[in-house]
Amino acid sequence: MKKILTKLRYKSTLLLLLLISTTLFAQAQNTVVRGTVTDAKTKETLPYVTVVFAGSTQGISTDNNGKFTITTSNATYNQIKVSFVGYKTVVRAIEPGKEQTINIALGVDTRLLGEVVVKGGKKAKYRNKDNPAVELIRKVIAHKSQNRLENYDYSEYKQYERMNFYLSNLSEKFKNKRLFKNYQFLFQEQDSTQIGGKNLLPIYMEEKLSQNYFRKAPFTKKQIVEANKQVKYDENFIDNQGLSSYFNRIYQDINIYDNNVSLLTNQILSPIADHSPDFYKFFITDTLKDQSPNLIELSFTPRNTNDLLFEGKLYVTMDGNYAVESAELTVNKNINLNFVRQMQATLAFDKSADGKYHLSQSDLKMDFGLNKNKGGGIYGERKVILTNFAINTPRPKQTYDGPAQVIAQASDTKDDRYWMMSRPDTLPAAQAAIYKNIDSLQTIPSFKRTMDLVTLFVAGYKNYGPFEVGPVNTFYSFNPVEGFRPRIGGRTTPTFSKRYYLETYGAYGTKDQKFKYFLSSTYSLNDKSIYSFPQNYIRASFQHDTKIPGQELQFVQEDNFLLSFKRGDNDMWLYNDIFRLDYVHEFLNHFSYKVGFKKWNQSAAGSLYFLNGYGSLPTNSADINSSISNVNQLNTTEFSLELRYAPHERFYQGKLYRIPIIDKYPIFTLRYNQGVRFLGGNYKYENVTGNVNKRFYMSQLGYTDVTVEGNYIFGTVPFPLSDIHHANQTYALQLQSYNLMNFLEFVSDHYASVNLDHNFNGFFFNKVPLLKDLKLREIIDVKALWGGVRPENNPDNNPALLQYPVNDQGVATTHALNNGPYIEGSVGVGNIFKILRLDMVRRFTYLDNPGAPKWGVRALVKFDF
Template sequence: MKKLFTIILYKPILLVSFFFAAAQGLYGQTLVHGTITDAKTKETLPFVTVTFVGGKQGASSDNQGKYRLVSNSNYTQIRITYVGFKTEIKSVEPGKEQTINIALTEDRQLLNEVVVKSGKKPKYRNKNNPAVELIRQVIDHKEKNRLESYDYAEYRQYELLNFYLSNLSDKFKNKRIFKNYQFLFREQDSTAIGGKILLPIYMEEKLSQNYYRKSPYAKKQVIEANKQVKYDESFIDNQGLSSYFNRLYQNIDIYDNNIQLVTNQLLSPIADHSPDFYKFFITDTLKDQSPQLIELSFTPRNTNDLLFAGKLYVTMDGNYAVEKAVLTVNKHINLNFVRQMQTILSFEKNGDGKYHLSQSDLKMEFALNKNKGGGMFGERKVIIDSFLMNSPRPKPTYDGPEQVFAANSENKDNHYWEANRPDTLAPEKAGIYKNIDSLQTIASVKRTMDWVTLGLAGYKNFGAFETGPASTFYSFNPVEGFRVRLGGRSTPELSKRYYFETYGAYGTKDERFKYFLSSTYSLNNKSIYSFPQNYIRASFQHDTKIPGQELQFVQEDNFLLSFKRGENDMWLYNNIFRLDYVHEYDNHFSYKVGFKNWGQSPAGALYFQNVIGNNVNNINTVKTTELSLELRYAPHETFYQGKIYRVPIVDRYPIFTLRYNQGVKNFFGGQYNYQNLTGNITKRFYLSQLGYSDVIVEGNYIFGKVPFPLMDIHHANQTYSLQLDSYNLMNFQEFVSDHYASINIDHNFNGFFFNKVPLLKKLKLREIIDFKGLWGGVRSENNPANDPLLLKYPINSTTGLPVTYTLNNGPYMEGSFGIGNIFRLIRVDLVRRFTYLDNPEVSKWGIRARVKFDF
């Protein structure tokens, strides 16, 4: 008999409502109390069910594992039940008060499929399946059982986040560098998540008061106390580390249709269409509970899909609420680097009969190899108490940002934490704060952190200054030949308010020096990369540039971008002075005011020419002066926050950007008057099991008369890397516009189709499609064919054919089909260009690749 599914449970937590039956009898009162612990870890177990055998009286242990059970009846035994642990029965003496402490052992018995002895296994069907009928009742009652069903709610929340290097070998533990630091390691059962030997590397605790209001919608968290491991700021940004770990271990809401896990969304087992993707089985009925519970087990129909496996415990009191959920993922799931995962959600009954989340415990282990070797294990535990419903607070309580830190929240002493933690912190965890400080004193650990920083960030730290990025030290191009560059930036060790960046470069072919200088001053006494930003920056750059290419997250002289297809000999020498002021607000609205003085001189095969009379006139420099204003609104935006960088995390919320540039003639040498208006909307759309789409819509209009270098030179890509924000089969400077509209759709199916193909699903590949469309043109007033004083579009000096075109003959379109997750890092796309195929030196087909670390 084959097992249909296997669910292994670790330390589950079952929350059961208090139910007391008052019965009068001839016997004295029987009072039993004590503490319930995990026999293996010795940790206390909250919300364990304790009942008298043969009766209805029951209770559950509190957050400290303490229970109290009382009855006037003549019971002689108590039953202790806890999902995932073996049921214990203890004898008691009737009519007496007694203390009985209980240590529960885990029950690792695997769930087997229920088989009808007919010689043939029945086919699983949704129709006439009582388990499916039950889950549909849960789905129908979702809205009335979630937090959002209340007009107002508030509660107190405690969070504990731990991270460890996991599954370490005895050889690693016994290395000479740890000879005097054996106290750092934590031993546990080798069958548990994380393996036998753990090395703590991070810990964080939070105590907060939380407020919810339905209309107008508001959700606010006031963090009253926050405590975390602190690393040497020379290597690690502690705020960024906290943001990253909290991003990996987010809150899980079982009532959401899709649940965020790491960077993916998994379909909830109680999503609207979950019976189409899950198999459900009724595996137990807990009749000695009040209310009675049904144990509902579930497993994916396709084990490679982004789905959970586990159990739900559903109340049979008419609410059809989830009182407990145990979620895991199987080893075949198309989820990178996740070796094991388990989350346990417990819910508590309110006075109105509804349920709210009272505790969650999420454990995950990450590793390069899912079957063996070391990894990283993390656990996030959340306890919610003091839940209050429909008690409105004054309006200012709900105003302001979603998360605020109370004054002195990071300065609470140990006495405060001991008095306010809702759960006792195990001694081995309480010592982590001190132990990490000891770990950082090891010289070899410091050296390792230094080299890891260089390898990942590309910078070598020298205290107040760091040099890099290493990928730009050497590159080459047709104009400069071999290019060497050396630069760096200041660090918060020098100052959190002042920030400097510089580099110098030299080309062996053009024999010219290039350089960049930048100085930034923070106006809010925070790092300029910390949210919310408020700074002023001045910079000057004298360097080369490909027209129309402005790479945001990759240095333009990155060595890997030196390799390009086709001709690439039209460049610019730029002199750019910028002065910018940036101000972000807590609601994620920001504005940027700028001044830019820009001189562009042609380099390589590029030239600036117009016609005066019958004579061709060479222009050495096009100079402009711009005043700019940028408005940006990014609701709920979060970042991967580094020490001196931050990267926005793509989420389902849209980002709106509006930019206005005003060219001013005769101001600091500016030669043109014009206005440039650009609007941009970016959003990720999650489509459940069909993956997600990243969509960018943009429009632009230039008012005024300008030469082609001041138009929008559309972002092209002649490298062999796949660039999502560029047109990958468009040549540099191929198209210019003074007005345009564009759409960019990149859809990742997350392996939805490949997971159904037997030969492909083991490779865990992911299919991707991409489409880019660009509609634009040049008005007659800006067409050099109509005005000889305007700069002529460049012509290839060898072939005599035009290099630059307009989009007046229709849109530019390209699309691609990609295969992602190759070796869990590489995406390769086959790109097809659909329009303007008659332009010279263009490619109809191309193969592009990019490296992306993805879960």
């Protein structure tokens, strides 16, 4: 028995030694490759990169830090292949049977995806029917709802964002110009094959760290900004807050699960939109079975390369989720998209604890230029990294209450150490220096002079430190009443005071030989510029000047030189003395209110007369005092309240106006005016106006801007205090005015109006040979106005009221809308030379009114992407 046990122990020992030696031998023959994959340009690590042994299906993906370890016992493998969407594939030699470290730097692949063509004896026609690629994308579409963030009851994550903008594609000659002699420290160099070219000049950078919460019911998305940092320019030159808003508008989050993806100022149909197979061609171009889950590479391209559509690749999981694991989106060179030379977006998704996939990283890069093939431009990149993703962990109710975005106190005061510890990736040294470099740049006198000239050219103001003179486009104008009208004016700047703001101008009419002037004083209640958001100030002003009744201009001065040219008769004007006292208070949620007091004295000017019903218009001006009862002046005193709510509104604050960055969100405005019979006022009335405007995006059919307005005046008022409908007698197209209506042609004491302006974004023109090469865009516009004058406000029924104006033949030129609505419409062609819109306008009603035009051509200069 003892001998048997001894033999068993001996055999077991031999077996164990054999196994150990075999294992050691196998380990000695294994090939082990470790390393880190980075972006060749930014030096940042790249997660989710595919690393395989060349010629095999054995591979892995890099981790969140870009690291990988891959092992094989097959001694025939002597290369590894590293690939990632949007980057050039790299193949590196390895030594079989050894452990080794190989770090890989991937360069961006700037080549665009070409249409896949299968060639045989006869060219195969692309079809959706019986196409496995289309069947696959339909499964992705069918599973969209379960893969969306909104599928969870609760979710939360930490988000890091970084935006960088550069002057791009700069030549060595440009870089070495004398102008940049002192700025060489700003230039950055990169691989010339990458987006933006070799030489870059940084002009802007912004970072933001936030905690984000989502609740399904009731629906809530909330962002708490814990830290933010941005390049800041002198407030006298640039609205930093508006600049940030503009960049964030054109570089929005890309949610590929939405039917439409916002890009620049447009919406582009997602490749996994519900009806994407009707607009895209899909091709299965690869399968990746060497990783878990298995992936299918699905390439796609537009059916019409001029349409606003993406092209690129999707990597779809084959684990039953049919989720997008990663994606590359770009655009075709023929797309009807202005100024965009190149665009590339890469998206990566991580698997959650429940096996679903959520976005973990996105990187959007775009290069802009006036010339798509050469010359300098602007290159911008927005990178977003999501970490600490958690699902179905409800927070206390107060976490979700309040505004959609909350800015933490002192969020903009975090130091460099905080950012270094908090960033989820490493900021390249060249980018980290941008903040300091731009600050240094602004201390250079030559840069200040350059910005001064740019501000004069763009905004129309010349800065003299505490005071700036302008706007220059109002220095000269002319009209039939005043003749030649020189004007000079200006205002104080924050250099003078951040609390007190003064503004003034003076003008003189060579024909009427009268001086006009304006004085304004504003006090800021929140120790911020009165032009910065949120506003909170008190303003007192007095104006003695002329005005055209019914002219309403947007983003332009009334005495702009170009508006001096008008069609038809334009000689009915007003002289005004207006004292105003206003209090404006805005809130961070973009609700605001304005309380005002206005004392207004107005007198007729030019061919306009204020005549009551006890006289009649004289046959010649010499008889005016003897044959009619002339009213020299109308005196009114008015209190007002305006409420405005513009959720998620973004804008750029210019020197004169806030320029809205139009988005899908509506804007609501309610105004109430109360006229009183004291403090010099002669009329008692109430005027209530409600206005809503909104942009509706319609995917491939473009977008529609809709404005709806209604008004009612309670009380008895003369026609100058009625609503004088906004007319336009210039040759410029005005979207919120009636372009074939004459000044003072229609008045109402109650009305409703709707304006529709639809831009097809080239949907039809893109299908027309030759025409599609011009990148034109078709537009239709319709305006309708219903209104009227109640009997008590009709001067035919009340002789005490002022009579409607008449021409020199005694024919009335001002009317009420008693015969149905006023309607006009236009068809237009936009994007002419990328900046011009021309409309052929047609008036459909009230064609018998004196001087009523039936047709007209109007132009609008507009920059669109």
